[in-house]
Amino acid sequence: MSTSLGAFQWLLLMAVTHLDEDAYGVTIHRLIQDRTGRSATSGAIYTTLERLERQGYVTSRLERGGDDRGGRSKRYYRLTPTGRRALAREHASWQEMSRGLMARLGKS
Amino acid sequence: MSPPVPRAAEWILTHLVQADAADVIAGDLREEFQLVVEARGRGLARLWYWRQVVVAVVLCRLRLRRTSIAGGDAQRLARLMARLLPDLRYSVRTLVKRPAFTVGAAGALALGIGLTTAVFSVTDAVLLRPLPYAGVNRLVTLQQTNPDNPDDVRISPATYLDWRDASHAFGATAAVRPWSFTFAATDDPVIWPAGLVSEGFFELLGVRPMLGRTFVPEDYRPGAERVVVVSHQLWRRQFGADPSIVGQQLRFDDVGAMTIVGVMGPDFRWLDRTQLLWGPYPMAEPLRQQRAATFVRAIARVRETSGLDTARAEATVLRGELTKQHPRFYRAIDLQVMPIAETLLGRVRKPILILFAAVALVALIACANVGTLLVARAAERRFEFGIRTAIGAGPRHLASQLLAETATLAAAGTAAGFLIAVGILRWVVVATPAAVPRLEDAAVNWRVFAFSAVAGALMTALVSVIPAVHLRRSDTAGALRAPGGGRAGGSRMRETLVAAEVALTVLLLVGAGLLAHSFLRVTQVDLGFSAANVAVLETHVWSAFPKPDQQVQFAGDALQRIRRLPGVAAAGVVTAMPFLGSGSIEMEAAVTGSSVRDDGGSERRSAWLTIASDGYFEALGMKLREGRTFNASDRTGSLPVAVVTESFARHFVVGNAVGATVNVANQRTPTTLTIVGVVNDLRHTALENPGREEVFVPFAQSPFGSITLVARTTTDASAVLPSLKEAVRSLVPAQTFPTAATLDQLVDVTMLPRRFYLVLAGALASFAMFLATLGIYSLTAFMTVQRTREFGVRMALGGGRREILWLVLGHGMAAPLTGIVIGTAAALVAGRLLESYLFGVTATDPATFVAVSALAILVAFGAASVPALRATRTDPILALRHE
Numbered sequence: 001m002s003t004s005l006g007a008f009q010w011l012l013l014m015a016v017t018h019l020d021e022d023a024y025g026v027t028i029h030r031l032i033q034d035r036t037g038r039s040a041t042s043g044a045i046y047t048t049l050e051r052l053e054r055q056g057y058v059t060s061r062l063e064r065g066g067d068d069r070g071g072r073s074k075r076y077y078r079l080t081p082t083g084r085r086a087l088a089r090e091h092a093s094w095q096e097m098s099r100g101l102m103a104r105l106g107k108s
Numbered sequence: 109m110s111p112p113v114p115r116a117a118e119w120i121l122t123h124l125v126q127a128d129a130a131d132v133i134a135g136d137l138r139e140e141f142q143l144v145v146e147a148r149g150r151g152l153a154r155l156w157y158w159r160q161v162v163v164a165v166v167l168c169r170l171r172l173r174r175t176s177i178a179g180g181d182a183q184r185l186a187r188l189m190a191r192l193l194p195d196l197r198y199s200v201r202t203l204v205k206r207p208a209f210t211v212g213a214a215g216a217l218a219l220g221i222g223l224t225t226a227v228f229s230v231t232d233a234v235l236l237r238p239l240p241y242a243g244v245n246r247l248v249t250l251q252q253t254n255p256d257n258p259d260d261v262r263i264s265p266a267t268y269l270d271w272r273d274a275s276h277a278f279g280a281t282a283a284v285r286p287w288s289f290t291f292a293a294t295d296d297p298v299i300w301p302a303g304l305v306s307e308g309f310f311e312l313l314g315v316r317p318m319l320g321r322t323f324v325p326e327d328y329r330p331g332a333e334r335v336v337v338v339s340h341q342l343w344r345r346q347f348g349a350d351p352s353i354v355g356q357q358l359r360f361d362d363v364g365a366m367t368i369v370g371v372m373g374p375d376f377r378w379l380d381r382t383q384l385l386w387g388p389y390p391m392a393e394p395l396r397q398q399r400a401a402t403f404v405r406a407i408a409r410v411r412e413t414s415g416l417d418t419a420r421a422e423a424t425v426l427r428g429e430l431t432k433q434h435p436r437f438y439r440a441i442d443l444q445v446m447p448i449a450e451t452l453l454g455r456v457r458k459p460i461l462i463l464f465a466a467v468a469l470v471a472l473i474a475c476a477n478v479g480t481l482l483v484a485r486a487a488e489r490r491f492e493f494g495i496r497t498a499i500g501a502g503p504r505h506l507a508s509q510l511l512a513e514t515a516t517l518a519a520a521g522t523a524a525g526f527l528i529a530v531g532i533l534r535w536v537v538v539a540t541p542a543a544v545p546r547l548e549d550a551a552v553n554w555r556v557f558a559f560s561a562v563a564g565a566l567m568t569a570l571v572s573v574i575p576a577v578h579l580r581r582s583d584t585a586g587a588l589r590a591p592g593g594g595r596a597g598g599s600r601m602r603e604t605l606v607a608a609e610v611a612l613t614v615l616l617l618v619g620a621g622l623l624a625h626s627f628l629r630v631t632q633v634d635l636g637f638s639a640a641n642v643a644v645l646e647t648h649v650w651s652a653f654p655k656p657d658q659q660v661q662f663a664g665d666a667l668q669r670i671r672r673l674p675g676v677a678a679a680g681v682v683t684a685m686p687f688l689g690s691g692s693i694e695m696e697a698a699v700t701g702s703s704v705r706d707d708g709g710s711e712r713r714s715a716w717l718t719i720a721s722d723g724y725f726e727a728l729g730m731k732l733r734e735g736r737t738f739n740a741s742d743r744t745g746s747l748p749v750a751v752v753t754e755s756f757a758r759h760f761v762v763g764n765a766v767g768a769t770v771n772v773a774n775q776r777t778p779t780t781l782t783i784v785g786v787v788n789d790l791r792h793t794a795l796e797n798p799g800r801e802e803v804f805v806p807f808a809q810s811p812f813g814s815i816t817l818v819a820r821t822t823t824d825a826s827a828v829l830p831s832l833k834e835a836v837r838s839l840v841p842a843q844t845f846p847t848a849a850t851l852d853q854l855v856d857v858t859m860l861p862r863r864f865y866l867v868l869a870g871a872l873a874s875f876a877m878f879l880a881t882l883g884i885y886s887l888t889a890f891m892t893v894q895r896t897r898e899f900g901v902r903m904a905l906g907g908g909r910r911e912i913l914w915l916v917l918g919h920g921m922a923a924p925l926t927g928i929v930i931g932t933a934a935a936l937v938a939g940r941l942l943e944s945y946l947f948g949v950t951a952t953d954p955a956t957f958v959a960v961s962a963l964a965i966l967v968a969f970g971a972a973s974v975p976a977l978r979a980t981r982t983d984p985i986l987a988l989r990h991e
Binding site for chain 2: 024025026029030041042043044045046047050062063064065068069070071072073074075
C-alpha cells in the first residue's frame, strides 16, 4: 500500500512528522520550501493531505484561527500509527537504496 | 495593519471551493500572504495569491489524481492563449470599429445570459437540489386543511397523537412546535425562532449533527437538564464557529440557561427555514387535551412495506372517526398526507417554472436579434467578402472569420452576462418574499458558472448558424459586380425572426399587463382601516406581569405614557393585529344566545375573538357604524360589553345589534356580552381576503399578556417608534419587541410577492420589447438601404415622398403585425397559467389585451418609421449615380 504514494506525499508525511504539534498548511509549506527549495501551493497541500487522511496516514483537527487569518479556521495534521509505520518503512528502504549513492553520483 | 489579500480572489476561492476546504485554504493563504508581501513586495504577492487561488480551485474542484508541485497547468494554458491571441486581436479590432453594433449585440447576449443564469441559479437552489434528508421519498408531512388560512397546515397535538397511535403505515413519526427563545446576552435582546421537537425527530429525517449529539430519550424526561441543538447558521453567526461550543451554556431571558449538546451541519434545514435552534418537546399525555389549537407540524416516514396510498386511506378513516367523536373540530377540515418535497416546494414550483420559461423566451429573442444583426452585417460586408474571395479566401475561411467574431462577441456577452447574473441574484435574494423556500441558498457557485458557460455556448451556436447559413446561400462573387445592388438573400429569414420576436414580446407583455392590472386592483381594496401614520409595536409581558390585574395596569400605564408623547393622536392595544402575521393572536369563540341567528344546524357557530382596549379603533381609523367603541368605563366588574364588525352583526344577530346580548364561549372571556357598538369589517391577513365576523372585547375585562400597541401619529410613524419603545421600557426594562414597524410596512409585506412578480414580469417584458424594437428597426433600415436604387428610380419617374414612405412602412410593418397577431393568440392560451396570480381581472382581460396590442403596434410603427422617413429623403441623383 505504501508504494502507491508519490514523492510529494512522502514529503508531506515527513513535514508533518518534523513539525509534530505545529503541522498545518503554512508551516508545512515553509518547511518544504526551506529544506528542499521547492514551492508547493496551498491547494495542493490541502487536497493531498485530505487524500492522505482518507487513506489513513494522517488525522486532522479543526481549530479556530486568529486575527492573522481573519478568523478563518486552521487544520492541524498528525501522523497516525499507520502513517508512522509506512514512513519508517519507506525511510528505511530509501536509506538502504541510497547507501553509497553519493559516492557514485559524485564520480560521474 | 497588514496589507489585505486580493478580495476578488478570496471571493472566488470561498465561492468555488467547498466551504470547509475554502475556509482552511483561505486562512493559510491570508497568513502566508503577509510573509510573501515582506519577501517580494505587494505587487508580486498579489500575483502569487491569485496563482494560489487558481490552483486551489482547479485542484479542489476537479480533485486531480496527480498532484503537481509547480503550476504546470497554468503554463500550458498561457501557451495556448499566446497561440490564439492574434486571431482574437483581429476580431476585437473589427468589433471595436463598429461600437454600436458590438455593444448592441454583446449587450443583448449578456442580458439574455444574465437573466437565464440568475433564474437557473434560483431554480437550482429551490427545485433541483435534493432535500437534505435521508430517504426523502418516504418522508411525508401530516397536515390538515385550514379554511381560514390555506398556508397554515399545522395540526393540534391531540390530532398528532391520535394519528400516531392509529396509523400502521408509518415507521416513525415526529412533531415540531414552532417556538422562540429570547437571547439577552447583549444590550438589545434578540429573539431566535426555534423549534421544539419530539423524540426521534432528527433520526426520522436521517440527519446527524456535525458536532456533539442530538437528543436522547433522557432529554425528554421531566426534570432533565435543559438542552438545545443549534443550527450551523447560528453557530457561525453567534458563536464564531467555535469548535468547543458543545457543553457550553446559553442564557435565555425567558427560559433561563440551556446547554448546547450539538451543532447541525451546514446543509440541515427544517421545513420552517427560519428556525435557528431546537429543543426537546416531550409529547406528554396532557397534550391530548389540546385539540382546538393547531400549532404542531408533523412528519412521518412511510414504511417500506406500505405506500402513500395506504397512509392516505388511513388518514381518511381516522378523519371519519375523529369527526364522529369531535364534530366541532373536524367537520370542516381534511387530514392530508403530503410528500415532504410537495409540502415544501409545491407552491413555488409553478411560478419558478413560468419564470424560467419567460426568461428562456427572452434569451431566444436576444438570440434572434443578434442573429438578425449579424445577417444584416454580413450582407453589408458582401463587398468586403467578395474582394477577399477574389484574392483567394475560401468560403471556409470567411465562415471561420465570422465564427471567430461571433465567438468574441459571445465571450464578451457571457462574461458580462455572468456579472449581470451575480447582480440580479443579489437583488432577487433580498427582494423576494420570504415565502420562497431555499432561496437563500441561491448563490453563484460552480454549477451556476457552468450553466452560464453552457448557455453562452448554446446561444453562440444558435446565433452563428444564422449568418453562416445566409453566407452559404448568397452569391459572394455576384456582390463584386454590383455593390449595394440587388436584393440580398436572407430577407425572408430576417422577417421570420422579427415576427417571432414580436410574438414572444407580446406574450410577455400580456403577462406583465395582467399582473399590473391585478396589482392596481389589489391596491384599490378597502382595508377597513387607514394604514398611513400608524406605528405598531408587538410585545409579550407574560413573565413580567403574569397576573391579569398586572396586565391591565401595564397596558393602562403604557397607553397613558404613549398618548402623552408628542406626535401621537390616538393609541390602543390589541391581540389580533391586522397584517402582523404570526404575532397576531387569533382566538375563536363559539357564539350562542337568543338573539343569535339560527343557521339551521345544531352546531354552535363561531367567530373571531379579538381583545382590544379603548383607543384601538381610533388608532386604526376604523369607522363606527352604530353605538360606541370602548371607553375607560369598560373595566373589570362593569357590564361585560362587546363591539362587533358589520359582518358579525349581519350574519349573527337578529334585529338591532346594539343592545343585543350574545354568549361568547372561550376560556378568556365572560360568557354573556352586551353589544355596544358596530364597526366596519377589516382585512386581517391579505388584501385579497375579505373581512370577517369578529367580536371585540375590552382589554380591561379580559386582559392578555401578548399584545400589540397601536398608535396613530400626526407625523411619520417610524419616527415615533423609538419613543414608543422607550415608553414601554420605562415600565419593563430591557423589554423585547418581536415587531416594531409602521402599519404601512406590514401591509406592504403582504404585497411583496405580487410586487415582486410584477417587477420581474415588467422587467422581462420591457427588455423583450427593447430587443424587438431593435429588431424591427434594423429590419426596416436594412431593407431601405437595399432598395435605395429602386427608390431613386421611383422618385426620378415622379413618385412622391409619401408613396415611398408607405412603401417602406408597409413592408416594415408586415412582419411585426404578423407577430402581434400570433403573440396575442398565444397569450389567450398561455394566460391561463397566470390565472391563480390574478386578482379582479380574468386571464383574457380585454383591457390588457387591447392596451398591449396598441402599445406593440405603436412601438413597431415608431421603429419602422425612422428608416422610412430617411428613405423619403433619398436623393435620386445620388442613388442612381452608380447605374
